[in-house]
Amino acid sequence: MTPQRIAIVEYVANSLHHPTAEDICIHVNERFPMTSRATVYNTLHLLRDYGLLQEINEAGVIRFDPNIRDHHHFICTGCGSVRDIPQELVNIVFSTEATDFQADDIEVVVRGRCVVCKSLGNVFVATS
Amino acid sequence: MTPQRIAIVEYVANSLHHPTAEDICIHVNERFPMTSRATVYNTLHLLRDYGLLQEINEAGVIRFDPNIRDHHHFICTGCGSVRDIPQELVNIVFSTEATDFQADDIEVVVRGRCVVCKSLGNVFVATS
DNA sequence: TTGATTGCAAACGGTTTGCATGGGA
DNA sequence: TCCCATGCAAACCGTTTGCAATCAA
Numbered sequence: 001m002t003p004q005r006i007a008i009v010e011y012v013a014n015s016l017h018h019p020t021a022e023d024i025c026i027h028v029n030e031r032f033p034m035t036s037r038a039t040v041y042n043t044l045h046l047l048r049d050y051g052l053l054q055e056i057n058e059a060g061v062i063r064f065d066p067n068i069r070d071h072h073h074f075i076c077t078g079c080g081s082v083r084d085i086p087q088e089l090v091n092i093v094f095s096t097e098a099t100d101f102q103a104d105d106i107e108v109v110v111r112g113r114c115v116v117c118k119s120l121g122n123v124f125v126a127t128s
Numbered sequence: 129m130t131p132q133r134i135a136i137v138e139y140v141a142n143s144l145h146h147p148t149a150e151d152i153c154i155h156v157n158e159r160f161p162m163t164s165r166a167t168v169y170n171t172l173h174l175l176r177d178y179g180l181l182q183e184i185n186e187a188g189v190i191r192f193d194p195n196i197r198d199h200h201h202f203i204c205t206g207c208g209s210v211r212d213i214p215q216e217l218v219n220i221v222f223s224t225e226a227t228d229f230q231a232d233d234i235e236v237v238v239r240g241r242c243v244v245c246k247s248l249g250n251v252f253v254a255t256s
Numbered sequence: 257t258t259g260a261t262t263g264c265a266a267a268c269g270g271t272t273t274g275c276a277t278g279g280g281a
Numbered sequence: 282t283c284c285c286a287t288g289c290a291a292a293c294c295g296t297t298t299g300c301a302a303t304c305a306a
Contacts, residue, residue, distance in 0.1 A: 002279095002286060021270075036288045041271070043286095060188040060295085061270070074229055083229075091221040092236070098217060101202055104240040108220070112232040130261065130304095149295075164263045169296070171261095188270085189295070 004028060004035045008043045012053060018063040018073075018082040058082060072108040078117025085110060132156060132163045136171045140181060146191040146201075146210040186210060200236035206245025213238060 007028045012019065019027075021040060028035045044064055047053045054065040058075060063082055072085040090108050135156045140147065147155075149168060156163045172192055175181045182193040186203060191210055200213040218236050 004287075034288070036290095037271080038273080038289080039287055057185070057187050059185055060190075062188075074227070074231075076229065077232065085227070089223050089226060091223075093219040093221075094238070095217050095219075099202070099213070100243040101204070101211075101238075102240045102246050103202075103238045104205065105238070107237040107239070109235040109237070110222070110229075110231045110233070111235070112230045115228040118230050132262080162263070164265095165296080166264080166298085167262055 004032050004039050005043050007031050007035075008040060009047065012044075012047070012064050013066045015066070016083070018056065018065050020061050020063050024064065056082065072110065074110045074112065074114075076114040076117055077111055078113045078120070081114060083114070132160050132167055133171050135159050135163075136168060137175065140172075140175070140192050141194045143194070144211070146184065146193050148189050148191050152192065184210065200238065202238045202240065202242075204242040204245055205239055206241045206248070209242060211242070 008024060011024055011027050021037070021044065024044070025035070025037055025040050028040060044053070044055075048055055048064075051068060052066075054068055056063045056065055056073060065082075065084070067084050070087045072087065072090050074083045074085050075081075076083075085108070092106055092108065094103065094106065096103065136152060139152055139155050143151075149165070149172065152172070153163070153165055153168050156168060172181070172183075176183055176192075179196060180194075182196055184191045184193055184201060186201075193210075193212070195212050198215045200215065200218050202211045202213050203209075204211075213236070220234055220236065222231065222234065224231065
């Protein structure tokens with residue numbers, strides 16, 4: 001456990017908005033300048049391999065989610081933010097009779113507008 | 129409508145496995161050598177803009193799906209293939225009372241092993 | 257002649273890798 | 282001493298863009 005790793009873990013663990021690797025790089029560098037991308041990615045992949053966080057790939061960009069319980073995701077089409085939806089709120093009935101594959105995991109992604117973007121009338125804003 | 133465009137449309141329309149842009153490039157070049165990536169992407173984006181196909185982004189790679197009806201996807205963790213799941217097979221009950229966002233679209237991704245990988249015992253094969 | 261389509265090559269952005277350095281056990 | 286985390290830079294891969302050549306109307 002090095003200072004850089006602690007900073008990465010703390011930042012991801014305390015974030016509610018599923019930061020991208022780039023977000024994490026920027027914030028860790030505010031506390032520990034000169035922290036390289038390699039270190040950030042290396043640490044995040046270790047955490048993932050140990051099952052301490054989830055990777056979610058949204059539109060080609062990997063985001064990191066400290067919530068490892070079964071849950072689903074809401075993605076705002078206004079501001080690009082990603083939030084968790086507790087498993088309990090989503091009830092899926094999936095008829096497996098007509099299928100020949102073995103289902104190991106079901107992921108639900110809900111897209112729409114968050115309360116802020118809804119009130120602001122944001123319809124689409126590039127996530128740059 | 130140029131020969132290249134017709135080849136692209138035919139290939140995507142007749143494919144059941146949701147080809148990537150690279151897959152499409154390779155197949156179109158078998159019929160029309162020298163077809164450039166720019167042409168393939170350009171045509172695919174046109175088709176998408178006209179609503180004639182869907183883009184699905186799986187693990188950072190864009191795949192193209194000629195099925196534009198509402199449906200969901202199964203992704204095989206053995207061979208990486210992607211298949212459609214008809215809307216009718218998936219029944220989602222989503223309680224919106226506890227949420228403050230506006231849900232516009234729900235996407236379900238089922239991961240598991242297809243019938244072939246199940247019988248071959250494939251657990252994970254890199255999709256290269 | 258005009259506009260759209262094409263091929264090429266370079267740029268782009270996020271991610272991964274190779275390698276030398278340096279600190280801790 | 283050995284191992285492993287680190288920083289840097291380059292490579293990588295899929296995608297996008299700029300531009301000149303070409304084709305059809």
